[in-house]
Amino acid sequence: GAEALPREKQVLVPPPALPEHLQVAATEAKVVEVELVIEEKQQEIAPGVNAWVMTFNGTVPGPMIVAHEGDYVEVTLKNPSTNQFVHNVDFHAATGGMGGGELTMVSPGQSVTMRFKATKAGVFVYHCAPGGSMIPWHVASGMNGAIMVLPRDGLKDENGEPVRYDRAFYIGEQDLYVLSDASGRYKSYPNLAASMADTMQQMRTLKPSHIVFNGAKGALTGPNAMEARVGEKVLFIHSQANRDTRPHLIGGHGDLVWAGGSFNDQPMTDQETWFVPGGAAVAALYEFQQPGLHAYVNHNLIEAIEFGAAAHIQVEGE
């Protein structure tokens, strides 16, 4: 059981950053404590477009959590009374109980604590799943994130040799469904509940109005670019909780790509573009060879440029 294990509080941070963590576990298994606070809010998802989103800890996607295979993850989920809706959280890394969804339904003003053992190594989506049409609406409104469960002895390359990363970034891709009025202008709403019927109507077309990284078009470009240095191995974790995507690093590659995000499987090598099925997180490692601006896109280039699924990495060095 988890009762006898040491405990560690993990301070979660906004994506694309990851919380402080060790790649190789220094100790036996422990209980990793994290807190997720639900926030329903309006967010500018593209210039001039204010959409209602639902979030874990105020960001789309929610924060990355990091544990090691065999650790327990203890999640406190808080639904402040300022929210309107019931929520919960389903961890794809968990086993049983609808991934925790059954145990974590919280009304505004409530909080709940749930614990699961991280038995599978890999990167995995978590998301709100409060039942019926609430499930796709909450997920397609931003209420999802990811957890990375590292092997206790860290990552291995295609030959089974240990491999370490110098930096890691978490890119959460989100399809959003904002309805337009007859004149083609995106509609806005006085509150979250008022947006629901229209958002569901757009969702049923299966055509997003926006596809963004980290919550907004441009959230990771220009002055918001990620940063790295020549010679660094950078781990990119990409999640999409609902809709397929295909990450690509312009001017770079997936030197190692863990298909489906599974760290105990042999990684693919030398990938130009990799694939993330809707409802999954995938990890790719690249050692930067060249300085300068690199772009990181969903390589449906219409989705990248016209819908917003593009990021930048500024690489220093020579």
Add this chain to the structure above:
Amino acid sequence: GAEALPREKQVLVPPPALPEHLQVAATEAKVVEVELVIEEKQQEIAPGVNAWVMTFNGTVPGPMIVAHEGDYVEVTLKNPSTNQFVHNVDFHAATGGMGGGELTMVSPGQSVTMRFKATKAGVFVYHCAPGGSMIPWHVASGMNGAIMVLPRDGLKDENGEPVRYDRAFYIGEQDLYVLSDASGRYKSYPNLAASMADTMQQMRTLKPSHIVFNGAKGALTGPNAMEARVGEKVLFIHSQANRDTRPHLIGGHGDLVWAGGSFNDQPMTDQETWFVPGGAAVAALYEFQQPGLHAYVNHNLIEAIEFGAAAHIQVEGE
């Protein structure tokens, strides 16, 4: 040749069940005889929505067939005179002759017998492919199923060790294209031929009206849930003959996933969600750890909840 081999008649059953079969072949290769009877019919694909479908043996998808690598499969395809259209069957497990499509064109009132050697181990789609626009129309109207060709010595895990399943389920996912009238109501038709032009019109939008498991929204939920027990290893075979999908077991995992459905390849492990390209069947094995209701979905959650691609597994035990 097949003439000297022993013969065995396989009694096909409606999905999600599989016909009785051995996982490890007890004998040398044999001829597995199966019968597919084509039925054009009206089916309630969602509450109040009656669509015309085309079926093998009356179900969408058609029945699972099971053989072993090296067996011959002898298919008798019957097109009763009560049908309106010419049909055939193309087996992705077969080699040459358009997968059998060339040899099996049958008009209403006719039947034909075709034999192929199952030289590739894996799970494979079969479907009607009678030429031109008839191909997508028949396939998108339900006329597809799957065959499982087991290695003679059974399945192996990621380490090459034998692995056995305690149960197996066949989930056939179907995209359907029912046109709506100006008031948003789904149209209905006096006969199959009368539905064709409208269905083709909706197909050309590439947006299904319904995406269902085993022929109807709710066909595998609530009282129709699949059943399993804690500690059982369950093999899920998922086919989609036309459109990409991404199966996910809520509260569970793909402990082993044979990508593309190929049983002689090393399986992926620990998958949260797996991928089925349109025109393929894929197999995943999960050992249930916990009792209670589990859900199994296409993890595009809009497609799962709003379009119908969701199932339940009720797990007994402790």
Add this chain to the structure above:
Amino acid sequence: GAEALPREKQVLVPPPALPEHLQVAATEAKVVEVELVIEEKQQEIAPGVNAWVMTFNGTVPGPMIVAHEGDYVEVTLKNPSTNQFVHNVDFHAATGGMGGGELTMVSPGQSVTMRFKATKAGVFVYHCAPGGSMIPWHVASGMNGAIMVLPRDGLKDENGEPVRYDRAFYIGEQDLYVLSDASGRYKSYPNLAASMADTMQQMRTLKPSHIVFNGAKGALTGPNAMEARVGEKVLFIHSQANRDTRPHLIGGHGDLVWAGGSFNDQPMTDQETWFVPGGAAVAALYEFQQPGLHAYVNHNLIEAIEFGAAAHIQVEGE
């Protein structure tokens, strides 16, 4: 550096053919010189539908280039003064400098030469990427192709044993976005620039009007079928620079499929259908067992038959 290496001019040819090449490198690394001439032109993409396309060397897709791992590829990119737009080329096989995109911007009347080292073995997309909305517009208008970088000692099968192909074909799949007028007729335009706004409007629906192999519906069917002989191993290289696809060989299989196109990874075997994420090229090998007509399709059968993504292979022998 590349200065001391021997040089070889590679004569590029229209797809589905590949340029003359050795499967196993006969010498140490060299510099492979190729020339890409940009041509903006009108092309009949389906009977009666004349669309404006942008091309490398006049074909959609552009020509296949072949090199070996460790070779340098030296590309001369010419933009004749008869063109209207600025273009460039981004090689997914290259490293740094936006895949070459930064170094190769050429206005009409200019030409540029760029060299990169082919450090990764596999098949990789190249495409025009001149910035902003020009990127998806140029790519979705046909301005993409592929390069094959062979291991110096050639391809290996799933057991690491050398494998040779007797023929190779390059199939480039292209999603095109021609707008229709109110009466449902495809619109036509006096020049490329005049088509841009409408094409971008259709692109933003994410629904192509046409999905074709080698530039036009029927470009590889009937009298234009590819040809092979029984007993030959044929390598099919399939690229899609923008949108996911799922190749399938009717009556055949992917005996070996290099997922993501990476030749130093162990290939998958016995695939009924394989997957190409948008922005990637993938290679599959099949040894033909039977004579007669084989079809090769994107197995979304609506896309194959109604949108144009189908080809034929005529197989001689017995």
